[in-house]
Amino acid sequence: MQPPELPVGEAVEVLVAWIEKHLGWLLDGFGEGLQFLVDGFQDILFAVPAPVLVFLASMLVWFVTRHNAGLAVFTALGLLLVWSLGLWDPAMLTLALVTVSTILALAVAIPVGIGAAGSEPLNAALRPVLDFMQTMPSFVYLIPAVIFFGLGSVPGIIATVVFAMPPALRLTNLGIRQVPRELIEVADAFGATPRQKLFKVQIPVALPTIMAGVNQCIMLALSMTVIAxxxxxxxxxxxxxxxIQRVDIGMGFEAGLAIVIIAIILDRITQNIVPQHESQ
Incomplete structure (x- = not known):
């Protein structure tokens, strides 16, 4: 005997229609703001000549990794390879999309993660939501994004933010919770306010774990570029x-190689922002 079918799909369609009707103006404004951010960041990247940007990126890696010449040389050669393959403009657009998506995801994930670390009810409420966000197939995020924002960069950013946010939120929550209780007690003994404890004790101690979440957020955002x-x-x-559509192995491999190069560079930068003595 077939059980009665629950109208889940119909309920979602009604909800989407209601949002489009009553909140369409808000979504349009939000979408225009995101497009402005992407266009602005992309214009900045395009305004800088490729050789200059390669040099600046290499110097950034050299400085952040505490004078690791090997990684700096890899950064220079990798970006020069992307430029020589004729993929510089798409690479800069990808970098703009990933940067905006990561900033938005972290702007939500880190404060909410800190709040969840200090509130067990909020942590309990967020856990099933994060489980849902991480187990839902990434392709599914594209459907509401397209419905609300149409085609283009904006729905790609929205889908990427939802897909990349959970690890950063979880690791921020975990890092704050793992701060030794003795440090909190010492801060209380010295009369520290909650804000002082957060910014002078909890966040500095939890920073390596938080940065691991930032790293995962960036990697997931990059992995979403093909789907978006x-x-x-x-x-x-x-x-x-x-x-893929043309079965052009060379074209697909070159673009994939460029994504890998950008991913390695961003990974090494985020892994080395926190000095080793702080992570021990």
């Missing part, structure tokens, strides 16, 4: 998608 290209996000992901 299906709804018009553009960038290197679109080059991979075109290579």
């Amino acid at each position: 290209s299906m709804i018009g996000a553009g960038g290197l992901g679109y080059q991979v998608l075109v290579g």
